[in-house]
Amino acid sequence: MTDHETPKPTAIRAASVPPRTKTSNYPEPFLSRMEKREKRQLGDFFGLTSFGVNLTTLSPGGESALLHRHSKQQEFIFILAGEPTLVTDTDEIRLCPGMCAGFPARGIAHQLVNRTGEDVTFLEIGDRVSGDEGSYPEDDIQAVQRDSGGWIFTHKDGQPY
Numbered sequence: 001m002t003d004h005e006t007p008k009p010t011a012i013r014a015a016s017v018p019p020r021t022k023t024s025n026y027p028e029p030f031l032s033r034m035e036k037r038e039k040r041q042l043g044d045f046f047g048l049t050s051f052g053v054n055l056t057t058l059s060p061g062g063e064s065a066l067l068h069r070h071s072k073q074q075e076f077i078f079i080l081a082g083e084p085t086l087v088t089d090t091d092e093i094r095l096c097p098g099m100c101a102g103f104p105a106r107g108i109a110h111q112l113v114n115r116t117g118e119d120v121t122f123l124e125i126g127d128r129v130s131g132d133e134g135s136y137p138e139d140d141i142q143a144v145q146r147d148s149g150g151w152i153f154t155h156k157d158g159q160p161y
Helices: none
Strands: 037-041 051-058 075-081 085-088 092-094 100-103 110-113 120-127 133-135 142-145 151-154
Touching: none
Parallel strands: none
Antiparallel strands: 037 051, 051 120, 075 100, 075 120, 085 092, 085 110, 133 142, 142 151
């Protein structure tokens, strides 16, 4: 740390981390589906680089992501408030506070959907392994992670968005 940098606090209230300004990296027509999602990037706030932690809130009608699976990344969610529906490519499960779910790489496709009239809040935790790819069984989109960590989205036939 230089003399000019203000040290980050050791502990904070998670809700005090400002929400991410960009709702999603998805291109349209998928970007607008994420308008009812708010992420607070807790891991980034603390400078964590091996894994990410987000405090995510879904307003009624919101989706956590498109139905997806990762080729390398593992994900874990823990429900703090509300009752989202965990949608997978094989099932739907209504979750409640205190419930959690984990998704190994190349596992089932998954997403959370808020089908209630109340906000849903959850923690999402995922590793940051390089070379990841995302597949989306219900939508004409695929994703490849850049070396810099960003994502390139194309149609399933490889045409760019």
